[in-house]
Amino acid sequence: MMDVPRWLITAGLILIVIGVIWQFGGRFLPLGRLPGDFLFSRGNTTFYFPLMTSIIISIILSVLFYLFSQR
Structure with missing residues (x-):
């Protein structure tokens, strides 16, 4: 406890x-503005999909979790 x-x-x-x-x-x-982050705009609607930023954050977190699980 x-x-x-x-x-x-x-x-x-x-x-x-x-x-x-x-x-x-x-x-x-520039996380959120990397090549591979998609931004679609049409009229007054905007759709943003941070694909590359998500991949980079996922890799970093996977490495950190792997390192901490070894302790």
Whole structure:
């Protein structure tokens, strides 16, 4: 039971670091505007499908989960 607060603090710190990297790193890695992200506009309707961004985030999360499962 004592591990739950430690895990919550760790998860919170990781989310803060990811948020800071996303905020300031967006200039260098434009997630959401990569080649392979589709934007369809017709009239007053817009459909956005971030395919390449989803693939990159999926690969990064898969590697992180694999590394943490090895511990």
